[in-house]
Amino acid sequence: MTIEHATVRTMPKPWGSLDLHPWSEASTTDGPIGELWFERPGLATPGTALLLKLLFTTEPLSIQVHPDDAFARSIGLANGKTEAWYILSAIAGAQVAVGLNYRRSATELRAAITDGSIASIVHWHPVHQGDVIFIPAGTIHAIGAGIVLAEIQQHSDATFRLFDFGRQRELHIESAVAVATAGPREIQSPPERLSDARMVLTANSYFALEQIDLAPRSVWTLDAPKETWLLAIEGHAQLGSTRLALGDAVFLQADHTEIEVGTDGLKALLAYPGPNVNPDALTERRAAGANRIPHTSPRAPLAPAFESAALKQPEPPNWQS
Numbered sequence: 001m002t003i004e005h006a007t008v009r010t011m012p013k014p015w016g017s018l019d020l021h022p023w024s025e026a027s028t029t030d031g032p033i034g035e036l037w038f039e040r041p042g043l044a045t046p047g048t049a050l051l052l053k054l055l056f057t058t059e060p061l062s063i064q065v066h067p068d069d070a071f072a073r074s075i076g077l078a079n080g081k082t083e084a085w086y087i088l089s090a091i092a093g094a095q096v097a098v099g100l101n102y103r104r105s106a107t108e109l110r111a112a113i114t115d116g117s118i119a120s121i122v123h124w125h126p127v128h129q130g131d132v133i134f135i136p137a138g139t140i141h142a143i144g145a146g147i148v149l150a151e152i153q154q155h156s157d158a159t160f161r162l163f164d165f166g167r168q169r170e171l172h173i174e175s176a177v178a179v180a181t182a183g184p185r186e187i188q189s190p191p192e193r194l195s196d197a198r199m200v201l202t203a204n205s206y207f208a209l210e211q212i213d214l215a216p217r218s219v220w221t222l223d224a225p226k227e228t229w230l231l232a233i234e235g236h237a238q239l240g241s242t243r244l245a246l247g248d249a250v251f252l253q254a255d256h257t258e259i260e261v262g263t264d265g266l267k268a269l270l271a272y273p274g275p276n277v278n279p280d281a282l283t284e285r286r287a288a289g290a291n292r293i294p295h296t297s298p299r300a301p302l303a304p305a306f307e308s309a310a311l312k313q314p315e316p317p318n319w320q321s
Contacts, residue, residue, distance in 0.1 A: 003257050004040055005242045006052075006229075006249040011035035014167055015145075017056035023088070023148065023247040024054070032058065038229065038249040049273050050207055051155040052229045052249060054088075054148065061143045063097065063118055063163040067179045068137035072158055080137045082206050083153035086269055087131040088233060091146030097122035098133060098141050099185030109182040113162045113173050123184060132201045132209070134188050138181040150231060152271040154206050197284070198270075200277055208277050210270040219286040220259040224252035226273050228281075234267035244268075258285065 010026045013034025020026055024036055036054040040046075066081035073079070085096070101123050104112065112118040122140060127133070127147065135141050140162065143149070160172035160179065192200045194210075197220075201209045214220060214237070222230065222239070229251055236245040238260040244250060250257075259266070272278065 002251065002253040003240060003242070003255050004045075004251045006038040006251050007041045009037040009039055011037060015057055015059035015061055017058050020056060023056075032056075038231070038251075040251050048155055048227055048251075050227060050229065050271060051151075051153050052231060052271060053151040053153070054247070055085075055143065055151060057143055057145050057147045059145050060165055062159075062161040062165070062167075062169070063122055063140065063142040064159050064161050065140050065176050065180045066135075066137050066156070067158055067160070067175075071179050072156065077156065077158055079154050079156055081154050081156040081158055082137045082204065083135045083151055084202050084207070084209050085131075085133045085135065085143070086150045086201065086209070086211075086233075087127045087129055087133075088148040088150055089129055090127050090131075090148075094127055094146040095124045095144040096127050096133060096142065096147070097124045097144070098135065099123050099139060099181075100183055103183035106177050106182065109180060110173060110177050113171065113176065116163060118163045119165070132191065134202045134204070136186070136204070138179055139185060140176075140180050140182070150233070150269055152207055152209050152229070152269075194277070194279070198282055201269075203274055203277055205275045207271055207274050210277075210281075212266070212268050212270050212282060214259065214261045214266040214268075215288040216261060216263050216265045218261045218284060218288045220261070221256055221283045221285055222252065222259055223256040223278070223280050223283070224272065225254060225278070228252045228270065228272040231269045231271075232266060233269060235265045236262040237266045237268075238262070261288075 008026060010033045012031050016032035016034030018028045018032050020033060026033060034056060038052040068080040100121050112121055122142060160176040162176045194200060197212055197214055199211045201211055229249060231249045232244045232246055239250055239257045242250060
C-alpha cells in the first residue's frame with residue numbers, strides 16, 4: 001500500500017529552458033533544463049511501468065521515433081515507448097510534428113533522413129493549451145519551440161533521431177527506418193467524458209490518461225488499485241498529509257486517499273496502466289459546501305476503455321531526445 005509525494009529529477013537538454021516557472025523551482029544555474037522526471041522517493045523503491053514528465057522547449061527537439069516492445073526486446077531493452085502529450089502552455093504559432101505528410105517507402109525515408117529533407121515532409125500543426133496528442137511507438141514526431149507539456153509514457157528512454165536541426169548529435173538512421181511507420185499519423189480517438197469531474201483524454205494498451213476537474217472545497221476518494229500518477233495543473237488540494245500544488249505529482253499503488261480540494265479548485269492529470277479505464281478511480285465524498293456524504297453505487301469490475309489504434313513498430317538503446 002503506497003501513497004508518495006513524487007520527487008523530481010532534472011534533465012538538461014540543449015533545447016531546454018532557463019525558466020521553469022510556475023511549474024518548478026528547480027535550479028537552472030548549470031544550463032537549460034528540458035525535462036523534469038517525476039519519480040518515487042527513495043533509492044530502493046521498485047521501478048514503475050509508466051514515466052511522467054514535464055518538458056520545456058525553447059528550440060525544437062530532434063525529429064525522432066520510438067520503438068515498439070518487439071523491437072526493443074530484440075536489442076535487449078525491457079519495452080518500447082508509446083507516449084501521450086498534454087499541452088500545458090504554448091506560445092503563439094507553436095507547433096508539433098506528428099507523422100509524415102504522405103506515405104514513403106523505406107528507401108525514400110532513408111534518403112530523406114540522409115539529406116535532411118525529412119524536416120520538410122513531417123506534418124507540422126499548431127498546438128494550444130489543453131491539446132492532447134497520442135504518439136504510438138513507430139510514429140515519427142517532433143516538438144517545436146515555446147511549449148510546456150506533460151508527457152505520460154512507457155518507462156523507456158529509447159529514441160532514434162532522424163534530424164537534429166543542426167545540433168550535430170548522432171543520428172540513428174537504420175534503427176529509425178526499421179521502426180518507423182513512414183506515413184501520416186493514425187486518426188486519434190476523441191476524449192470521452194465519464195462525468196462532470198472526469199474526462200478520458202486517451203486510453204490504449206499501455207496507459208489511460210484522464211483530466212479531472214474538482215470543484216472548490218469538494219472532497220473525493222481517489223482509488224488506485226494499480227500504479228497511479230496524479231499531477232496538479234491548476235489549483236491545489238490536500239491528500240492526507242501531502243499538499244498538492246501546481247506542478248506537484250503524487251504516486252499511489254494498491255491504496256486510496258482522500259482529496260480535500262482547495263478554495264480555487266483542482267485540475268489535474270490522472271494516469272495509470274491500460275488498457276482499461278477504472279470507473280471507480282474517483283468518488284465524490286462531499287460536494288462543495290455540503291456536509292452530507294452522497295450515495296455511491298457498489299463497485300463494478302473495471303470496464304473496457306475506448307482504445308486508440310496502436311501502430312505496430314520496432315525499437316533500441318538509451319538515446320537522448
